[in-house]
Amino acid sequence: MKPVPDIDRMAGIECYCTDFSGTGGSIKQESGGFKVSELVEGSFLAGVSPAFGGAHRYPLYVLEKEGLDSNHALMEIGRVHRLRLRVMGIKDAKAVTKQYAGASHAWNDPPKKLQTRHTVLFLQGFTKRPLGKESLAGNEFDITIHDAAGDTGCFAQEISKIANFYGLQRFGSERLVTHLVGKEMVRRNFVCAVRLLLCHTTQYDSESSREIRKKCEDPANYRKALKEMPRGMDIERQLLGALVEGREPVAALRAVPITIRRLFVQAYQSFLFNRCLSLAIAAGEDIASPREGDLCFEMEGPATFGRIIKFNSSGKKMVPAVRMAGYTFQPGKGRFEAITKELLEQEDVVAQDFYIKEMQELSQQGGFRQAPLWCRDFASAQNPLRVSFKLPKGSYATTLLRELIKPEEPIRAGF
Structure with a gap:
């Protein structure tokens, strides 16, 4: 199998998951070549009122941006319009993105359109509560791969093997800090x-x-x-x-x-998660199939992850879940938990360390994340190579693209 670039290893990504040889090429080389749009739960849009009144008091905007990540876009909007907004997911700077942004306070007559250097916002209506992450289902991607030397071939047949690694942008991309x-x-x-x-x-x-x-x-x-x-x-x-x-x-x-400070501690959790999956794959584990002792997400639909349950033979669709490091982490009998426990020992860190008394606002409880990537609706076209697909919230398009492209120098290739 092709060797993994050093910068991937620095982010805890120590292996490839597919045997696909790679198309080569690069991404994010031109404006509009990397498009991301949020997918939300159906009930979310059904609960948006076109007018202010009654319980519907919180403005909801569609935020389109380019050239800034979501956190810096919100900072720019705050500086220009003195307006505090929140979003459901963080989108990369090197992409043309469309996502929802909501005000955290009631507002009777908000502007229909707002604009800054890198952003434009369009008022969609009003919600009963401030925007929360629970309404985000995932993201849809439309990506052009420049200078690809081959087509996608049998890649689609191997997508189910891909681990749900956090991408390089989680760690600062080229700076990786x-x-x-x-x-x-x-x-x-x-x-x-x-x-x-x-x-x-x-x-x-x-x-x-x-x-x-x-x-x-x-x-x-x-x-x-x-x-x-x-x-x-x-x-x-x-x-x-x-x-x-x-x-x-x-x-x-x-x-x-x-929001930026929290990302630092969350990035460390992400690094430990990446290393956990890397070590599991190196040990020959099938990370896509649940087994005895695993904790799993119970699937509620084709791409909706429900409650956490222990693996059983009930016949229900289940996806292996990895318990993230955090102050509530308790190693059980699961294979992933055993690896995370060993990693924490190697790092000279204990679970309680993630409760940071000196900066309590940064404390991280832990939680769960699915082990496989869980991609849907993958499609491709040639000349130039263009791919589209859907991923659940929190998953990275670049995780799939590194398996497809197999870049020798990820940063130069746009990762």
Whole structure:
């Protein structure tokens, strides 16, 4: 089987799941070549009222964006329109995306259309409650693969083998630092978390970025580095600004928006999840088929994951679930739990460490995630190669695409 690129291994992705040789090529090379649209539960849209009144008081928008991830898009909207919105899922910056965004407060006469440099919002109506993640079912993708050397061949027959890995963008893509910061937060090493966030570099950093991060290694240079730091490094600017003001590491980290800070700890959980699945596959485990001792999602429909149950022979459709690391993690008899328990020991971390007393708002309980990717409606066309498919919420299109393309250099290939 083809060797895995080093950057994948750094994110805990240590194997391929399919024997498909790969089409080669690249993604995200042009505007509109990577399109994402949210799929929501049918009851969600049925519960949207076109007019304000009664129980329907919270504005709901469709947010179309390009060139920013969802968190930074919300920050941009907040700066321009003084409006706080929430979304159900985080969408990548290198994509043209369409998703729902809701106001967290009642609003009688909101604008029908709002626009910023990277976003446009269209009012859809009003909901009874502020927007919540429970209404998101998944995402639909339409992606062009440039310079592909082959077609998809028998790839569709192997999709069921693909593990539900978190993609590189979960970890910062070319910088690949978020899980490292999260690990130090979990270990209460906030000084190291600050240092990583400001100073960590990879081979993909520009020379100017390397120079600024090098200056940040010495606190005596903080004020000068802040003046030179480009606006695009907004998270670093917020952190560095707090340090210049004399704040201690925990207080300085709180200058970073809470949605971003939570992503750090969640990225560390994601890294452990990726390693767990990688080790299971390396041991010859079939991660797509449940077996005795597994915890499973009970399927409520063709792509709806229901309650967590123990594996049984009732004949109901079940999908293996992996218990995520978190402060409620308790190893049971399941094969994935045993691997996660061993990983935590290797990391010198215990489950209770994910309850962060110093920053309780970042504490992570754990939860469950399906082991296989669970792709639906995969289709492809040639000249250029274009693929479309649907994934459940929380799953990454790039996880499927790395199996399809088998890129030797993922960052240059657009991952």
